[in-house]
Amino acid sequence: MPIDYHTHNVRCGHAIGELEEYVQSAVAQGMKQIGLSDHMPLVNLSQEEHPDIAMPMDELPRYVEECFRLKEKYKDRISVRVGLEGDYVEGFEDKIEAIVKGYPWDYVIGSVHFLGTWDVTDFRQAHRWEGRRVVDAYAQYFDAIQKAAATGFYDYIGHIDAIKRFARPPEEDVTELEEAALQAVKKHGLAFELNVAGIHAPCKEQYPSERILARAKALDIPVTYGSDAHHPDKVGQKGAEARELLHRIGYTHLAAFEGRKRSLISF
Numbered sequence: 324m325p326i327d328y329h330t331h332n333v334r335c336g337h338a339i340g341e342l343e344e345y346v347q348s349a350v351a352q353g354m355k356q357i358g359l360s361d362h363m364p365l366v367n368l369s370q371e372e373h374p375d376i377a378m379p380m381d382e383l384p385r386y387v388e389e390c391f392r393l394k395e396k397y398k399d400r401i402s403v404r405v406g407l408e409g410d411y412v413e414g415f416e417d418k419i420e421a422i423v424k425g426y427p428w429d430y431v432i433g434s435v436h437f438l439g440t441w442d443v444t445d446f447r448q449a450h451r452w453e454g455r456r457v458v459d460a461y462a463q464y465f466d467a468i469q470k471a472a473a474t475g476f477y478d479y480i481g482h483i484d485a486i487k488r489f490a491r492p493p494e495e496d497v498t499e500l501e502e503a504a505l506q507a508v509k510k511h512g513l514a515f516e517l518n519v520a521g522i523h524a525p526c527k528e529q530y531p532s533e534r535i536l537a538r539a540k541a542l543d544i545p546v547t548y549g550s551d552a553h554h555p556d557k558v559g560q561k562g563a564e565a566r567e568l569l570h571r572i573g574y575t576h577l578a579a580f581e582g583r584k585r586s587l588i589s590f
């Protein structure tokens with residue numbers, strides 16, 4: 324892939340490697356653009372009690388500074404795009420808005436990980452599925468995606484069906500829930516990503532499913548590509564498979580972002 328817009332680094336407490344190593348990995352692969360998009364500091368939980376979910380709030384200015392330093396340093400070799408995986412957590416919009424508006428981002432990813440205090444993507448919290456109707460969690464999750472799209476905080480939605488991660492089958496058909504989420508993405512002019520990290524998760528499938536991808540294409544919603552790398556070696560992972568899949572669905576361009584403006588790049 325010529326670009327990869329979803330990467331992390333050691334700051335979040337659960338990834339390996341400095342930002343510069345991620346940039347170097349993209350350079351080594353001949354990519355045109357690399358997006359740095361570390362997890363937004365926690366707004367709904369205590370950082371002290373959860374040191375391995377995201378960077379501390381006081382680390383955020385240093386993260387942004389380092390991103391911009393790398394953008395300058397590598398400008399002749401690759402275009403570094405400065406981003407953030409900005410969680411959407413219902414009820415914490417004011418805190419999120421302050422972070423989104425507080426820095427000169429190239430782009431901000433709108434990802435839902437939390438339903439309240441439950442991180443539905445965290446294997447350490449997988450026990451919280453017990454005794455719960457799966458379809459109810461899906462409904463709450465896709466409702467949060469719609470709300471995230473409506474905030475105006477984000478450029479694209481990350482791993483739009485990450486709720487499937489632990490491969491708990493919903494008791495009922497969830498096509499309508501997915502459709503409502505896609506309609507919100509369309510209505511608010513956002514893009515979405517093909518995030519390949521799901522292939523290594525229990526669901527053994529990229530985010531989103533082919534069904535959602537095909538529907539997004541029919542709605543003409545722009546797509547970008549994200550490795551969701553938590554190790555420099557994972558930058559661009561499954562790129563050939565991602566390209567083949569997107570071409571099969573009918574996509575010929577990927578969305579790219581600079582200064583919160585979207586452009587398209589052929590692949």
Ligand SMILES: [Zn+2]
Nearest residue numbers: 331335362553
């Ligand atoms: Zn992470």
Ligand SMILES: [Zn+2]
Nearest residue numbers: 408434481482
């Ligand atoms: Zn994520």
